[in-house]
Amino acid sequence: MLVKQISVFLENKSGRLADVTRTLADNHINICALSIADTTDFGILRLIVNKPEEAEKILSDDQFTVSCTSVIAIGVEDKPGGLAKALDILHVNNISIEYMYAFVGKTGNEAFVILRVENPDEAVKTLASCDISIIPSQQVYCM
Known part of the structure; x- marks a missing residue:
């Protein structure tokens, strides 16, 4: 019954959000839901995707700081x-x-x-x- 959510720590730099979404798209991972909370220096992107384990590995391998909850x-x-x-x-x-x-x-x-x-x-x-x-x-x- 629990859903796996991917959280990605992002620097507040132009293009970082696009990098995450492009990485997922290139690997045929669909975003079902998302939320982003930010401060002046960083943001936390929370994602529900169709393949959470694969997304976590791909993003981590691509040098993003990722966790799954x-x-x-x-x-x-x-x-x-x-x-x-x-x-x-x-x-x-x-x-x-x-x-x-x-x-x-x-x-x-x-x-x-x-x-x-x-x-x-x-x-x-x-x-x-x-x-x-x-x-x-x-x-x-x-x-």
Whole structure:
């Protein structure tokens, strides 16, 4: 149920983001979702890709600083309060969110969100028990 996320440490230099995306494209790796957080000197690019193990190796071999972490992909009702419901469940169960971002994709009445939490396995169990849709990794990688 957990999704592998690739994090890439990037210097804030012109072309570095293009270098990452070109490296992935040249190796036929599709980006399903991404988020970038930056400071004046560097940024952290977080990626969900269709082949995470391969992407981690290729980027590392290409001299990028890369790590892989487990995140959760959930589907929330695409209406006011849909995300609040899932976040309330985590809050009530004392599960802290480190960060989150939405990604493109929608099925029926759900919008998709990536969550990084302190205890992903516990969060998956808790959310699933409260009827929050957990999106399997293989489905996410194919979006």
